[in-house]
Amino acid sequence: MPPRFTLEAATTYVLRKWGLCTANATPLYTVRDSPRPRPSAWLLLCTCFLGAFALGGCQSSGQETAGRTVAEPAPENYRDFQHADSLAAHLRASPDPLVSAHRGGPDTGFPENALPTFRHALTHGPALLETDVRMTKDSVLVLMHDATLDRTTTGRDSVRAHTLEELRSLQLVTNSGTPTHFEIPTLPEALAWADGRTALQLDVKDNVPRSRVAASLRQHDALDQALVITYTLEDARWYHQRLPNLILSVSAETSEEANALVRAVDPSRLLGWVGIGAVADGPAEVFSENEVPVSVGTFGETDQQARSQGLIVYHRLFDQGVDVISTDETALASQAAATYDLQTSN
Helix, strand or coil: CCCECCHHHHHHHHHHHCCCCCCCCCCCCCCECCCCCCCCHHHHHHHHHHHHHHHHHHHHHHHHCCCCCCCCCCHHHCCCCCCHHHHHHHHHHCCCCEEEEHHHCCECCECCCCHHHHHHHCCCCCCEEEEEEEECCCCCEEECCCCECCCCECCCCEHHHCCHHHHCCCCEECCCCCECCCCCCEHHHHHHHHCCCCCEEEEECCCCCHHHHHHHHHHCCCCCCEEEECCCHHHHHHHHHHCCCCEEEEECCCHHHHHHHHHHCCHHHEEEEEEECCCCHHHHHHHHHCCCCEEEECCCHHHHHHHHHCCHHHHHHHHCCCCEEEECCHHHHHHHHHHHHHHHHC
C-alpha cells in the first residue's frame, strides 16, 4: 500500500513551508503506511491554529514585502562612467534625450529614495536618478526628501532628531502607505550602488553642510557617479571652486541669471534647469548657446497630461531642445525618450 499523508504529515508540511520548523526538525507527526488512532480534539485544535497562523503570516508578509522582488535591469540600461569627463560628455552629447527619475522613481510597491527602487527604475531604460540628501543627528548623510519621517517611513519626528542606528530600525513606506522591508540608505551606500550603473542627482536639503557633501564625494571618488543640484549662484561657485570637475545642476529664471552661471562655472560642468512643465526661453537659449544641456521638470501637471495624452507630451519638450526631463513617470518618459528618434524620422 503506497504511503499516504495523514494529519501529522500535513501539519509538518505547513510548518516547514512557512519556516515554523526546520527541514531536520522532528515533526509533530510522521507519514505512516498504516492507519493510526484519530487524534484528540485538542490536537486538532492546535493544528488548525498553527495552519491559520502560517496562512495569516503569509498574508501579512505579502503586504510587508511590497516591492521586495526586483527585476534585474537589462545590461544596456546601465551607464558606466569612467570619470567626470565621460559623465559630462554623456549629458552634452547623448544620442537620445535623457530621463531623470524624480526621487529615484517610486512606483507601486517601491518607495521613494530606496536602492531597490533605483534598480526598478532602470528596468524601464537608462536613467539618471534624482535623490534627496539629509543629515542625521550623528551627522550621517542619508537619502530622504522630507524633513520629517511620518510620510515615507514607519517612524515619527524629524530626520535630524535620530541617529543612523535609530533610523535603521524603520522601514520605508510606499506612496500608497504600504510598509516595505526597505531601509533608509546612506549617501555612501547609494554612491556605491550607482557605480557602473548610473549617476545620481543629489538634491541637498536645507541644513546639510556643503562641506559634508563635498567630503563624501571626494572620499568615495564619486565625481563620475553624482551631480549636485544647486539653487543659487553662491552654491554653484562654492562647489566649483572646491570640486572643479563636479557636474552641477543649476537653475535660472532669466537670461541674466543664466549668463552669470556660465561665467562663474565652466559650462562643461553644468546642466541647466529651466522650469517645470514649460521651457523658459531666455535661460534655455543662453544655456544652449554655451553647450549646456537643458533640463525641465515634468512632475505634476505635465506627467498627468502624459498619462492621458501619451508620449507626444514628452516629445514636444524634446522638440523644444530639452535634453533631460525629470519625471515621476519613469516608465512612460523612458519610452518617450527611446522612441523620439523614430518619431522625428517619420
